[in-house]
Amino acid sequence: MAILTFVEVSEGKIKKASLEAAAYSSKIAETSGAESVAVVLGEASADEVSSLGKVGVKVVYHAADARFNTFNSKVYSKAIAEAADKASAELVVLSFNQNGKFLGPRIAVRLSAGYIPGASELPVLEGGKLSAKKNVFSGKASATYQIVTAKKVVALTPNSFPIVKGEGTATVEAFSPSVSDADFGVKVKSVDKVTGTIPLTEAEVVVSGGRGLKGPENWWMIEDLAKEMGAATACSRPVADVDWRPHHEHVGQTGITVRPNLYIAVGISGAIQHLAGVNQSKVIVVINNDPEAPFFKAADYGIVGDAFEVMPKLIEEYKKFKAAH
Amino acid sequence: MKILVPITKVPDTTSKIAFADNNTKFNSDGVTFIMNPTDEWYALTRAVELKEANAGSEVVVINVGAADNEQIIRKALAIGADRAVRVDANPTDAFFVASQIAAYAQTENFDLVITGKETIDFNSFQVGGMVAELLDWQAVGLVNKLEVAGTTATLTREIEGGTETVETSLPLVVGATKDLAQARIPNMKGIMGARTKAIQVVPVTAVESRTEITSFTLPEKAKQVKLVSPDNVGELVRLLHEEAKVI
Ligand SMILES: Cc1cc2nc3c(=O)[nH]c(=O)nc-3n(C[C@H](O)[C@H](O)[C@H](O)COP(=O)(O)OP(=O)(O)OC[C@H]3O[C@@H](n4cnc5c(N)ncnc54)[C@H](O)[C@@H]3O)c2cc1C
Ligand SMILES: Nc1ncnc2c1ncn2[C@@H]1O[C@H](COP(=O)(O)O)[C@@H](O)[C@H]1O
Numbered sequence: 195m196a197i198l199t200f201v202e203v204s205e206g207k208i209k210k211a212s213l214e215a216a217a218y219s220s221k222i223a224e225t226s227g228a229e230s231v232a233v234v235l236g237e238a239s240a241d242e243v244s245s246l247g248k249v250g251v252k253v254v255y256h257a258a259d260a261r262f263n264t265f266n267s268k269v270y271s272k273a274i275a276e277a278a279d280k281a282s283a284e285l286v287v288l289s290f291n292q293n294g295k296f297l298g299p300r301i302a303v304r305l306s307a308g309y310i311p312g313a314s315e316l317p318v319l320e321g322g323k324l325s326a327k328k329n330v331f332s333g334k335a336s337a338t339y340q341i342v343t344a345k346k347v348v349a350l351t352p353n354s355f356p357i358v359k360g361e362g363t364a365t366v367e368a369f370s371p372s373v374s375d376a377d378f379g380v381k382v383k384s385v386d387k388v389t390g391t392i393p394l395t396e397a398e399v400v401v402s403g404g405r406g407l408k409g410p411e412n413w414w415m416i417e418d419l420a421k422e423m424g425a426a427t428a429c430s431r432p433v434a435d436v437d438w439r440p441h442h443e444h445v446g447q448t449g450i451t452v453r454p455n456l457y458i459a460v461g462i463s464g465a466i467q468h469l470a471g472v473n474q475s476k477v478i479v480v481i482n483n484d485p486e487a488p489f490f491k492a493a494d495y496g497i498v499g500d501a502f503e504v505m506p507k508l509i510e511e512y513k514k515f516k517a518a519h
Numbered sequence: 520m521k522i523l524v525p526i527t528k529v530p531d532t533t534s535k536i537a538f539a540d541n542n543t544k545f546n547s548d549g550v551t552f553i554m555n556p557t558d559e560w561y562a563l564t565r566a567v568e569l570k571e572a573n574a575g576s577e578v579v580v581i582n583v584g585a586a587d588n589e590q591i592i593r594k595a596l597a598i599g600a601d602r603a604v605r606v607d608a609n610p611t612d613a614f615f616v617a618s619q620i621a622a623y624a625q626t627e628n629f630d631l632v633i634t635g636k637e638t639i640d641f642n643s644f645q646v647g648g649m650v651a652e653l654l655d656w657q658a659v660g661l662v663n664k665l666e667v668a669g670t671t672a673t674l675t676r677e678i679e680g681g682t683e684t685v686e687t688s689l690p691l692v693v694g695a696t697k698d699l700a701q702a703r704i705p706n707m708k709g710i711m712g713a714r715t716k717a718i719q720v721v722p723v724t725a726v727e728s729r730t731e732i733t734s735f736t737l738p739e740k741a742k743q744v745k746l747v748s749p750d751n752v753g754e755l756v757r758l759l760h761e762e763a764k765v766i
Contacts (some may be wrong), residue, residue, distance in 0.1 A: 299617075
């Protein structure tokens, strides 16, 4: 059997979340004696595509068709389902990222497959069924989902599976899915992206600020530390609501969910709705001048102190650490 | 314009999460249920706004659930939906729910289906995409702006590190996220009017579930925070490097 990973490219580069998905598939393939196959839609260089071999992919179907450079869940779903048939894949894996969230369910319907949205661990395959854990109740619990159909689709939560690179290049096969012009029909008018910074959902370290920072003029503390650490910046909802920060930085129940290795929260109280977006972080550091702030209950490390005093020190100490390592 | 808005009920965000029957079922004892926030604040409210801006439009809400869902359905009618449909069933999985919604959508000519992005209980993000595939429509998820002119929709959606504005044509499935609309509180007139609006109960379309939840687990135990003195910030950096190994 084969396991097919949908690997997303953006401006010709493989997305990190997709590399994680491919590594995850290869690991399942290795333990179940299956072949790890990937499908790439849109233009990318031969080197970029064959580099999937480093995460254990053996064969890549590449539809190097410029029409696929724009994401479109309808046409992508058709093309990926066709690739799954071509590979005789029993399992399709993709990332549970922004595009994957709307694509996964479409692929599952197309393949008459059961679907797990946002698996956070390797699955267990037993008696033709597949089970995997996923977070539920906004991170307050987890649940084991079991797929009972012959074909299966799993979307992997970003930043929950490590990318271990080895040697190897994948064989690249040209792929021209039978889709019609009418299946395309989503045009991108404009993109508003913060350039030069790390996308929040892909960041391994996130530095985040709340109302305790008093105003946008004080955000240099967050930005400077983030820059030193190669981190993304985030904020609490009220901060975005009053336009101190752009809305796409707001994390929490109504914002983005992040899962970095390290989340540093500065001047954020730790309301349950905020925690919902960050409680899957591996390590949480809280800096708050109120020892009773609820965030300390969800933190691994904390400093009870004034952010205006602690942050400049932390930036200095981090610089020293970086220079020494 | 005819707009279908799927709505569902979820435990209030402050609910204590507990499980019953050997950790196989959510324990709803003492839990207050509300309309899923993104369904109410964004999907439904934007649908009502579009209706108000386009004479002759209609907003229909649909819920797949048992009779005790009528409370949230009445609220949706009070916010401004014209009528409601309830598919009388206890949902077994997302495919089951999506199949019911798609089956109903096919009986009328809808231009738009606007779902919430995800429910806050299972965070599963499935129903919208599944409905789109069952109907073979275009779909755009994580949408925070939606304008419709004729049969053209212009939408802004979240992407990694920003937003993207796209254009596509109706019919269309939209997955709503924050800021798509300004949430409304139902007023007295809406609440009174909702009492006389129709809730049509339709029988379930037989579909086999494709997934099941076999067990739930709660996180092991509350974390024990390690406090570092504000006069010794270097210690935090050391701990993050040597102990937590995250830098
Ligand atoms: C349905 C619903 C959904 C919501 N969704 C979200 C969401 O997605 N994301 C989200 O973030 N919120 C959300 N909220 C809001 C949430 O409940 C909180 O109100 C919000 O997270 C508080 O933001 P904050 O911590 O920045 O501000 P505050 O609660 O005002 O906290 C500021 C903190 O800064 C500390 N502080 C003050 N001065 C200093 C200083 N000099 N140094 C250090 N610390 C200092 C204070 O002790 C305090 O703990 C939602 C609310 C509701 C009702
Ligand atoms: N039982 C249901 N009845 C009607 N609509 C639902 C139901 N469950 C989910 N939905 C819709 O689908 C969206 C996404 O839900 P989910 O895929 O379950 O996370 C919700 O925000 C609702 O708009």
